[in-house]
Amino acid sequence: MAPPPEASDPAYVTGAATLRSAKHTARYSKARKDDPGPVAPRGALPAEVMETCVISYDRSVHDLAPAVARLLKRAGPAVGSWPDPDRCGDLEDFVVPAQSLRDSKAGSCDEAQAHLADVVAADESRGGLLQSFDAFVCERVLPELKRRLAACGALANEHEPVRFWYQRPPTLRLQPGPSTRFVRAHADADYGHQHGELNFWMPLTCQSRTKTTIWLESEAGAGDYSPLDIAVGQVALFHGTSRRHHVPRNPTSSTRVSIDFRVGVEGYFDPGWSMKGTRADHSRMQVML
């Protein structure tokens, strides 16, 4: 059987696989070997808390897709547009210009990413992405994380106050296709992230249309990658600092849109630390719950 037309005719063949609203700025530095590491009085996060899991949320309460669509509508031509005005708002149909993903050395990728990062960071209005994100994190994600900490004995009970640091703004990622580009396997420790953080990853587009999702290994170094089975209306928790992950190419002409962020947990996370030779590329909000 002949492959689908889009699979044999990729529109994206150079540069980055995704346009993202933040970028890793970590560079190898000889100073890294002398880094004393973060101070974590409680040591390593409990294994039960680091276990990959998928958390469902109520889309009638916490749907970030409409705010993302509004943001993309005004983001400008370097980020992309909807070719069909009648389907404006359907995130899978959003088109990112191939030029905006080209080799960052040529500048275009860096410029488009920096612009998208600025648009996300400025979306503070009521009903905008950041307020919706804050509500989602504080009302759904952190209480769930707190329950998990209490369940494994890391907290005396669910009422014990605990401090969290969550990445704000979150990272918005657009992965258009059909593409030959992919995100190589890596652990976030490679980019200066510390053990006491957890990663959260949520798709805003249907995997049945984009045919792509993030792949994770089950344990650090296991190399047994499997695709994350997750739907819109769910957010995955995983320990991306130690578990390697990658994203295969998007073979379809639908764009994958996702949001991800990290959360540091008091006692396990050092808010004052950044690896020598790296520059922090995410700002964080501190909350006590």
Ligand SMILES: [Fe+2]
């Ligand atoms: Fe990563």
